[in-house]
Amino acid sequence: MTIRDAQIKVDEWIKTYGVRYFGELTNMTLLTEEVGELARIMARTYGEQSFKKSDLSKNLSEEIGDVLWVLICIANQTGVDLEESFRKSMEKKTARDATRHLDNEKLKS
Numbered sequence: 001m002t003i004r005d006a007q008i009k010v011d012e013w014i015k016t017y018g019v020r021y022f023g024e025l026t027n028m029t030l031l032t033e034e035v036g037e038l039a040r041i042m043a044r045t046y047g048e049q050s051f052k053k054s055d056l057s058k059n060l061s062e063e064i065g066d067v068l069w070v071l072i073c074i075a076n077q078t079g080v081d082l083e084e085s086f087r088k089s090m091e092k093k094t095a096r097d098a099t100r101h102l103d104n105e106k107l108k109s
Contacts, residue, residue, distance in 0.1 A: 003083045010072045021077045031070040038063040 001009075014021055022030065041060050043049045075082045101107055 003086065004081070006068075007072055007076055007082060010069065011076050014073070014076075021073055024074065024077060027070055027074045027077070031067065031074065034063065034066045034070050038067055 021027070037058065038060075040055065041058050041063050044051045044055055045060060072082065074080075075085070
């Protein structure tokens with residue numbers, strides 16, 4: 001599935017089951033909430049925090065999928081083509097950071 005395909009699938013789902021997109025600010029808040037849930041799992045899986053019983057039912061893959069879902073919703077409702085946006089981001093990062101990380105002594109250990 002391409003990113004464009006994912007944008008189309010989310011749009012079809014919203015129009016079929018979701019009635020309409022939530023407002024942009026609501027979706028931004030939901031994105032923040034989903035990123036928080038992802039951060040919680042990351043902190044407990046890869047960080048020093050221990051799991052709480054309520055965390056045990058959470059799944060890293062599902063949380064990443066939830067973040068992607070809301071991000072796609074925001075892109076759709078604001079007219080952003082994520083494939084084009086990602087292509088431009090890769091070009092920008094490549095031009096800006098072509099040797100930056102390769103030359104970083106902190107990364108050479």
